[in-house]
Amino acid sequence: FNVARALARLGAPVINGITVGQGSWGTAVEAAMLAESLPVQLRDPDHDNGWCLALVEPDGERTFITVEGCEQYWDTAALSRLLPAGTGWVYASGYELTGTQ
Secondary structure, X not given: OHHHHHHHHOOOOOOOOOEEOOOHHXXXXXXXXXXXXXXXXXXXXXOOOOEEEEEEOOOOOEEEEEEOOHHHOOOHHHHHOOOOXXXXXXXXXXXXXXXXX
């Protein structure tokens, strides 16, 4: 989201591949995307969006607790809807790639 938002704010063309799920987290993700004029192009009818909690120790050591969500479920049909018309760059977060099936 942060990368898509930054590119959109810079006026760069963005194909938004953020999946929006069903539930309270999906509602929050969709609202944040719409506030940045990032259209929802992928929806998951069965899962809510996941989230991550970062715990930071006084010495700066970080621990992450991740709850997986709809962003873990990719398929060829969904990805084919995101193909650019020409040459471009692809940004993928490791969080979205950890549970690919």
